[in-house]
Amino acid sequence: MDSRTVAPDERPVPVKIAVIGCGAVVEGLYRRALERLEARGLARVVALIDPNAARTSALARHFRSARGFATPDDAFAATNPGLAIVTSPAAAHAEHTVSALAAGIDVLCEKPMAAHRGDAERMVAAARGSGRVLAIGMTRRMYPCLVEARSLVARSALGDDLRFVYREGHVYDWPVSTSAAFRRATAGGGVLVDLGSHVLDVVAALFGTLEVNAYADDAEATGVDANALIDIATPIATGVVQLSWSQPLLGGLHVMGSAGELILDPPRLDSLMYRSRGGTWEKVACKATWPRDLARRGPRETPRTHRDCIYYQLVQVLRAIVHGEPVPVSGEQGLGIVSAIDSCYERASSLRIPWLTAMEQAEADARHWRARRCVAA
Amino acid sequence: MRGRVAVLGAGGFVGARFLEMAVREREIDVVPVVRALRSAGRSAHLGLDYRLGDASRPESLGRALEGCDVVVDLTKGDPANILRTTESVHAAATATGARLVVHLSSAVVYGTLDSPNVADDAPPVVSLRSAYAREKAAAERFIGAHMKESRVATVVLRPSLIWGPGSPYVLGAATDLLRGSAYLVGGGAGLCTLMHVDNLVQSILAVIRHPAAPSGFYHVGDDEVTTWRDFYFGIAAGIGANAATIHMLPGGDYRPALRDRVRDLQNLGAYEWMKDRVPLETRTAIKRRLARGRDGGLVMVAAGSARPSVTREVWELQRTRFRLPTARFQSEFGRQNSVSFEQGMSASIAWLRYIGATRSDAAPMPLAAAAD
Numbered sequence: 001m002d003s004r005t006v007a008p009d010e011r012p013v014p015v016k017i018a019v020i021g022c023g024a025v026v027e028g029l030y031r032r033a034l035e036r037l038e039a040r041g042l043a044r045v046v047a048l049i050d051p052n053a054a055r056t057s058a059l060a061r062h063f064r065s066a067r068g069f070a071t072p073d074d075a076f077a078a079t080n081p082g083l084a085i086v087t088s089p090a091a092a093h094a095e096h097t098v099s100a101l102a103a104g105i106d107v108l109c110e111k112p113m114a115a116h117r118g119d120a121e122r123m124v125a126a127a128r129g130s131g132r133v134l135a136i137g138m139t140r141r142m143y144p145c146l147v148e149a150r151s152l153v154a155r156s157a158l159g160d161d162l163r164f165v166y167r168e169g170h171v172y173d174w175p176v177s178t179s180a181a182f183r184r185a186t187a188g189g190g191v192l193v194d195l196g197s198h199v200l201d202v203v204a205a206l207f208g209t210l211e212v213n214a215y216a217d218d219a220e221a222t223g224v225d226a227n228a229l230i231d232i233a234t235p236i237a238t239g240v241v242q243l244s245w246s247q248p249l250l251g252g253l254h255v256m257g258s259a260g261e262l263i264l265d266p267p268r269l270d271s272l273m274y275r276s277r278g279g280t281w282e283k284v285a286c287k288a289t290w291p292r293d294l295a296r297r298g299p300r301e302t303p304r305t306h307r308d309c310i311y312y313q314l315v316q317v318l319r320a321i322v323h324g325e326p327v328p329v330s331g332e333q334g335l336g337i338v339s340a341i342d343s344c345y346e347r348a349s350s351l352r353i354p355w356l357t358a359m360e361q362a363e364a365d366a367r368h369w370r371a372r373r374c375v376a377a
Numbered sequence: 378m379r380g381r382v383a384v385l386g387a388g389g390f391v392g393a394r395f396l397e398m399a400v401r402e403r404e405i406d407v408v409p410v411v412r413a414l415r416s417a418g419r420s421a422h423l424g425l426d427y428r429l430g431d432a433s434r435p436e437s438l439g440r441a442l443e444g445c446d447v448v449v450d451l452t453k454g455d456p457a458n459i460l461r462t463t464e465s466v467h468a469a470a471t472a473t474g475a476r477l478v479v480h481l482s483s484a485v486v487y488g489t490l491d492s493p494n495v496a497d498d499a500p501p502v503v504s505l506r507s508a509y510a511r512e513k514a515a516a517e518r519f520i521g522a523h524m525k526e527s528r529v530a531t532v533v534l535r536p537s538l539i540w541g542p543g544s545p546y547v548l549g550a551a552t553d554l555l556r557g558s559a560y561l562v563g564g565g566a567g568l569c570t571l572m573h574v575d576n577l578v579q580s581i582l583a584v585i586r587h588p589a590a591p592s593g594f595y596h597v598g599d600d601e602v603t604t605w606r607d608f609y610f611g612i613a614a615g616i617g618a619n620a621a622t623i624h625m626l627p628g629g630d631y632r633p634a635l636r637d638r639v640r641d642l643q644n645l646g647a648y649e650w651m652k653d654r655v656p657l658e659t660r661t662a663i664k665r666r667l668a669r670g671r672d673g674g675l676v677m678v679a680a681g682s683a684r685p686s687v688t689r690e691v692w693e694l695q696r697t698r699f700r701l702p703t704a705r706f707q708s709e710f711g712r713q714n715s716v717s718f719e720q721g722m723s724a725s726i727a728w729l730r731y732i733g734a735t736r737s738d739a740a741p742m743p744l745a746a747a748a749d
Binding site: 182191367 | 393419
């Protein structure tokens, strides 16, 4: 975790929350966690902000105190929230985050943190300047399997000379309400930005700062990457990450070292296998716990579902605001992931799709978005 | 090419490959049509503009088909929607003035073949066990009843098992082989009536290119005669699975198991009623969780340790003795199969390795190769 803390202050509990962007992410992921926070008296949703009034009114049915607003400024002035959750399209994250921080509001920004490194840097600078909390929604940090895997790596159970292969992908099925996720102008990219934000954060959580050695994707013309392959180095490991929006990639994260190996399948919260060199595979018990409320020494629980993790992530952000505890993923850590993604796109080459004929691959290469940019330049 | 080509079901396995091949051939102006924007994610790399349209509602579909000369109907969806969708596509294509509809049917409309001489215009079998087959047959009957008087030419293609990179048949066989649960009925001597997805797409493109495609029903399929043994042993060799672990089951009639009773339940109207009331997100989450359960521990399972999970559908497919003749299609539209069994298997193996469905711990293709 990041060492940055904020001084404990006298924030009233329940913390008043403004939600900026009321699309599928809020309905599908955040709504129930926010309802739990309200039911436990930890927070109160006071503002729902979206240019689409139908979305805010649909969501408002679940939160008694919530009012709908078209713009953040109106909402901030009318409701004086303590925390803004930014779930708008990625291209708007920087604008919404910076305006909230400037208004003295702590921020939890959903991943991807920003569409570009410059935006992420602006967000981090705004957080530093305002002295407010900036947390990035990387929910997998709350997964018990990742906590246990980090522990294995930290105590050198895998030895040294670590190498990894990380495959994650499936046919895209997130219920998006706009095509913003499929446009480079609004999303910044495709599967790398979307799934890759989580995957790169898992790699960074395990092995430290990321350095991109090579990158290839399949985006053609004005499209975004549906398949991507990244060659990565970190201070303690090297490996390959493969991502897909169109293929059912199998295997998860496989890490091999001089003393042992592990397999992590992050979509499952408790899926961690380990074997020492020459030993047999064993399932590792994943029982990491997180605080369930804001009591300093209160009860802790083990998340069972992804939605649970969103709840515990929100609790941890509230604890950062109320008690000055560290957030699960800070703005600086989020900036590291955005920088790695930018680095990928800067060096993008055409992905070799091994089942295409040479002729079709040549056509895909000719249509690759970077190749077309070079021609245009 | 005279106008734009609307592709319904563009987010599916065949639809996604159709878009790729059509875009890269640069000859056809495709208009992908999907019911929900999520279906655009699979082909997001192509940078296409999608139109939204519910293929089962003519008024919704009509707007999506505006300005399109050809409609390619690759929708699959729930069996309960197949006939309604076919009717809707026909109505919308007629209303918008399209010249041609290419409808993807299936060889399942004939059930188990007991002759090699089924004519292309032979009517579908009346009593079929699976809801999917029954509804596909009903859709064909609807098309047949309206074919003569319709202003829109309709070409119905009947492939059997569509395979190749991305095919559920290929992935299913590979995962069963890796788990040690693969099986062959009667030594795998039955015919594996395949059609490679690229051959199917080329066949559809040939129909679209035809200056005056005549309405009709056409069997389509790969050229070579292939057995199930060829198919499973080919995949096993490619992914490093031990073919000796394949369970060899005696031929003969299928004996129903619990899962068949479940399937029978699913074919009841009450099941559809209940399913319609469960939100799509919930159904998707359940399906994905079940899929994860099936895929889980792929690396850990020792070869040959899993019991075969025998289904009626696969059992009957593996006992296939005859294949549908494809001469009529070839006579009308020319021979379109450019992918042989060997090439198709090679591409399928390359895909399986890419997605990580191999016995070894092989890494993805190195980036050095990508730059070659």
